[in-house]
Amino acid sequence: MKKLINHVDTLLDESLHGFAKAHADIIQFNSQPHFVTRLQTTKPSKVAIISGGGSGHEPLHTGFVGFGMLDAACPGQVFTSPTPDQMLAAAQAVENGAGVLFIVKNYAGDVMSFEIAAEMLDCANATVVVSDDVSLAKNHSTGRRGVAGTLIMEKMLGAAAENGADLTFCKALGDRINAATASMGVALTSCTVPALGKPTFHLDDNQIEMGVGIHGEHGRETVSLMPANDIVERLLSTIIDDLQLKSGQQILLHVNGFGATPLMELYLVYELASQYLQKRGINIVRSLVGNYTTSLDMAGCSVTLTILDNELIRLWDAPVHTASLRWGC
Amino acid sequence: MKKLINHVDTLLDESLHGFAKAHADIIQFNSQPHFVTRLQTTKPSKVAIISGGGSGHEPLHTGFVGFGMLDAACPGQVFTSPTPDQMLAAAQAVENGAGVLFIVKNYAGDVMSFEIAAEMLDCANATVVVSDDVSLAKNHSTGRRGVAGTLIMEKMLGAAAENGADLTFCKALGDRINAATASMGVALTSCTVPALGKPTFHLDDNQIEMGVGIHGEHGRETVSLMPANDIVERLLSTIIDDLQLKSGQQILLHVNGFGATPLMELYLVYELASQYLQKRGINIVRSLVGNYTTSLDMAGCSVTLTILDNELIRLWDAPVHTASLRWGC
Amino acid sequence: MSFTPSLLPKLIETVTETIIKNAGEITALDQAIGDGDHVTNLQRGLTALMAQRSEISQLDWPAAWQKIGMTVMTSVGGASGSLYGTLFVAMSKSAAGKDLNVQSVAEAFAQAVEAVKHRGKSDVGEKTMLDVLVPVAKHLQDAAAVSLPLSALLEQTKQVAITGMESTRDMLATKGRASFLGERTRGHIDAGAMSSQLVICALVDVLLANLTAPAQ
Amino acid sequence: MSFTPSLLPKLIETVTETIIKNAGEITALDQAIGDGDHVTNLQRGLTALMAQRSEISQLDWPAAWQKIGMTVMTSVGGASGSLYGTLFVAMSKSAAGKDLNVQSVAEAFAQAVEAVKHRGKSDVGEKTMLDVLVPVAKHLQDAAAVSLPLSALLEQTKQVAITGMESTRDMLATKGRASFLGERTRGHIDAGAMSSQLVICALVDVLLANLTAPAQ
Numbered sequence A, B: 001m002k003k004l005i006n007h008v009d010t011l012l013d014e015s016l017h018g019f020a021k022a023h024a025d026i027i028q029f030n031s032q033p034h035f036v037t038r039l040q041t042t043k044p045s046k047v048a049i050i051s052g053g054g055s056g057h058e059p060l061h062t063g064f065v066g067f068g069m070l071d072a073a074c075p076g077q078v079f080t081s082p083t084p085d086q087m088l089a090a091a092q093a094v095e096n097g098a099g100v101l102f103i104v105k106n107y108a109g110d111v112m113s114f115e116i117a118a119e120m121l122d123c124a125n126a127t128v129v130v131s132d133d134v135s136l137a138k139n140h141s142t143g144r145r146g147v148a149g150t151l152i153m154e155k156m157l158g159a160a161a162e163n164g165a166d167l168t169f170c171k172a173l174g175d176r177i178n179a180a181t182a183s184m185g186v187a188l189t190s191c192t193v194p195a196l197g198k199p200t201f202h203l204d205d206n207q208i209e210m211g212v213g214i215h216g217e218h219g220r221e222t223v224s225l226m227p228a229n230d231i232v233e234r235l236l237s238t239i240i241d242d243l244q245l246k247s248g249q250q251i252l253l254h255v256n257g258f259g260a261t262p263l264m265e266l267y268l269v270y271e272l273a274s275q276y277l278q279k280r281g282i283n284i285v286r287s288l289v290g291n292y293t294t295s296l297d298m299a300g301c302s303v304t305l306t307i308l309d310n311e312l313i314r315l316w317d318a319p320v321h322t323a324s325l326r327w328g329c
Numbered sequence C, D: 001m002s003f004t005p006s007l008l009p010k011l012i013e014t015v016t017e018t019i020i021k022n023a024g025e026i027t028a029l030d031q032a033i034g035d036g037d038h039v040t041n042l043q044r045g046l047t048a049l050m051a052q053r054s055e056i057s058q059l060d061w062p063a064a065w066q067k068i069g070m071t072v073m074t075s076v077g078g079a080s081g082s083l084y085g086t087l088f089v090a091m092s093k094s095a096a097g098k099d100l101n102v103q104s105v106a107e108a109f110a111q112a113v114e115a116v117k118h119r120g121k122s123d124v125g126e127k128t129m130l131d132v133l134v135p136v137a138k139h140l141q142d143a144a145a146v147s148l149p150l151s152a153l154l155e156q157t158k159q160v161a162i163t164g165m166e167s168t169r170d171m172l173a174t175k176g177r178a179s180f181l182g183e184r185t186r187g188h189i190d191a192g193a194m195s196s197q198l199v200i201c202a203l204v205d206v207l208l209a210n211l212t213a214p215a216q
């Protein structure tokens, strides 16, 4: 394993300290337990939006703490759900009268940790579970995984809360965004979890993994390497079926890299996806391309679609000022 | 080779078309010859700032076209200097009376192509050559390479031009920024140029390459894998020596990933660098961390320092609105 | 003789040893159908417990279980952290204020396993640690009901744990990360089932050794 | 006999063939001490020239060289694109309006090589294509001065080109990308030296074949 680290045990802390220093104008870092909050206190009338999850997906979630998005993020160890004390402490630090909304990616560990924190928390709170990965069946035994759609959820809920939406509204909006969002991913390689020192799984030079999540784990099936057009078709046809997308509908198209995919390839996927959607009369009205929800050094990408209406477009366009997503201010 | 592509011959075009569509609110793409310009016409009083170079370094340069930064960028084939007709056409498209400033990374191919374009161009023009790579001796036979400092040059000159600085001023400012900027890089792996289909060079699992440029080529020497602290010390001591940095000086610290390096590692490098600088009394007053000047899917990073004064700080802070760098608007 | 919390340091040490000894195998299982971090997670928890082991050994059992549960909950992370944490906290809650004997401890453990089911929204047969915990809880209650001698009860516990672990091999995972892999999960033992089997057997071995050893 | 631009299609085809045949070797050289794109660059240029070959063959030599130069300049990219492009454009400029014979062509070529030096800010001995071009230019001028028979002149040209290419092997690169590698460049032939040697030898072979063949 080759990584820019001193030691696996200090990696996360050193990295979080660096993150905190590099963005000291936006966030602050609490190290016992680990959480990141905005510099500014939450306005009394504003719902506090908190997310978190295993590390290794950067910039998700810490990179999205700031005006117009998250109030706090709780980073776990690499690919490991954070512990309930983190969310509890973060909530206590940022909640200011309007309650807390937790945004949780649907993984057993994350869901349980946030649940325990919510049970211990003595203020109004609600939880939105993100489950956008359509590589799993809709009726999957645990529900579907939460993947790159999480960013969209965090952006839109962050904007709604900033605009003064109350907790009940935010919770309902979150569930609506989740229902309107679908993602699917493909991996060209696995990734190397620092504590393990070797790739989680092996793919031959002519193999790719279809329907992967964001933890460098095997996906639904190993298939032969195919042209990007065919990959895009497989991802998008599954997504379109799932969302029952029809000609004339408006969508946000998010092409997300898993960490080791050059932007050149992501834009190429965007191009092929936009051709595919255009042929079906589906209108891309907002776009985001880049490495946002990553799996350490995994190569590959996911495609996410969110069906937009005017309200969601306004929320997407609203100003945001975080380490890794910024516009309008 | 596993890449998200249809065919090596169509990769660049498909990718540029995707880039153009994803950012149709900021830029437009001209395909014959290849160049990208802002949507808005250059103001008559504003120097047109144009850069370009081989592709494979995305977001550099196309991702930096927009308000406050470049007026146009000319992408060559992967790792191949663009041809003079591209710069000529781009200059003719955006120049609007105040002349053209070319920002050129110091590679024989790039320098010659821009030179030929400049000779053919019949409007006032000047060229700033970026040569920030201190892994090469100051008196290197070709001059030093231009690497990640290019982003800083483009940002600051873009801001100056936006503020109405004239061509002579911009040229002098550019040379001053170049003298105040130093970079050095380390690679953990090479990268795979699509047309070749295999990594440009091989490193064993315990080897890294010190003093690399941004084309996946060998660096100054192959050394044993070492802790990040030692890597940072080697990069920074060389840079500090070169800039003759002294306690009390103010700098911009830019940690740049080569494309396949997780943000987690880049922030770790930032942390170690900031500790190293702090011990020497050097003040980091601005920061940038991320994959900005990449080498396709190469793992590793570079560290860039620019000595700042109030003027340069103002230029850095000025609003910018491009696909990959945006703040203040 | 009866077991006192003075045994805790030895229990924690033995569990730590057995996890370290089997780290490679557990990791391979979690890499095959999970994300490979199960051992690292457990080790964070065990390191925290090792640091507190003499302190914990001063408490009574319910207080010790509570402390262990909270330590696990705040240090392990992942699915297993919440689940093992819940197990100990629930044991503590159910045992608090009761006379501790084989019956009441078996009862407390059974209630704790119910709490784990509830937390995990899962049950036996889903290829998780519950395929070890549930049969072990049932065995303890059955054995306590017929007043099986303690040494036999303990010996059989190990066998039940191992059988439970083995039962996960051919199951289809329907909970946790492994569920995402569908049919691909068959043929692999579940990592959490292996770790709980190892923990249970390690605990039992310490108790057995203490049972036959001259009273301290 | 004298060579007319009607030879151009054959010349372009032969150069294309030789570059394709040696693609692996040239690429390996540019990967060893450059960035590996030299063949891809040349092939883009050759593809463009192939598409225009019959059109170009209708021009006179200076116009053809100009057209070839501009095509190379706008299609090849990289350092070699500007340099090879400059070579042909400068040949055209220097030959324009002159009577073309061995002397004047040798002179035009020598001036074109000077233009390449100027463009590249480089000279012989820096481990580049100039280590082939400069000796070849000198040989052509010398041979023309002593009115060496054309066949001998051409045969010797190949030898000079090959010697020039070989001379780069032990040089330290001080220009172009290879210069960044310092001492690491020794022991490798320069990719551009190899491509220019191959181009020159391919051109010469066509001319030689044409010299001995019955006049068309």
Ligand SMILES: Nc1ncnc2c1ncn2[C@@H]1O[C@H](COP(=O)(O)OP(=O)(O)O)[C@@H](O)[C@H]1O
Binding pocket: A079, A080, A081, A108, A109, C030, C034, C035, C036, C037, C038, C039, C041, C042, C077, C078, C079, C080, C081, C083, C119, C120, C121, C122, C127, C128, C129, C130, C175, C176, C177, C190, C191, C192, C193
């Ligand atoms: N919902 C659940 N119910 C019961 N046990 C579960 C559940 N989810 C996961 N597990 C157990 O947890 C183990 C994985 O633990 P660990 O690797 O530490 O966490 P994670 O799966 O979050 O990476 C699985 O092998 C399984 O035994």
Ligand SMILES: Nc1ncnc2c1ncn2[C@@H]1O[C@H](COP(=O)(O)OP(=O)(O)O)[C@@H](O)[C@H]1O
Binding pocket: B079, B080, B081, B108, B109, D030, D034, D035, D036, D037, D038, D039, D041, D042, D077, D078, D079, D080, D081, D083, D119, D120, D121, D122, D127, D128, D129, D130, D175, D176, D177, D190, D191, D192, D193
């Ligand atoms: N300054 C220079 N002067 C002369 N020849 C040069 C110079 N720079 C590069 N070359 C030649 O160009 C060749 C490389 O061409 P190519 O690989 O196409 O471009 P690049 O180096 O830009 O990738 C080198 O092998 C060398 O022969």
Ligand SMILES: [Mg+2]
Binding pocket: A054, A079, A080, A081, A109, C035, C037, C078, C079
């Ligand atoms: Mg995990």
Ligand SMILES: [Mg+2]
Binding pocket: B054, B079, B080, B081, B109, D035, D037, D078, D079
């Ligand atoms: Mg090149």
Ligand SMILES: [Mg+2]
Binding pocket: C030, C034, C035, C036, C037, C038, C078, C177
């Ligand atoms: Mg796991």
Ligand SMILES: [Mg+2]
Binding pocket: D030, D034, D035, D036, D037, D038, D078, D177
């Ligand atoms: Mg080259």
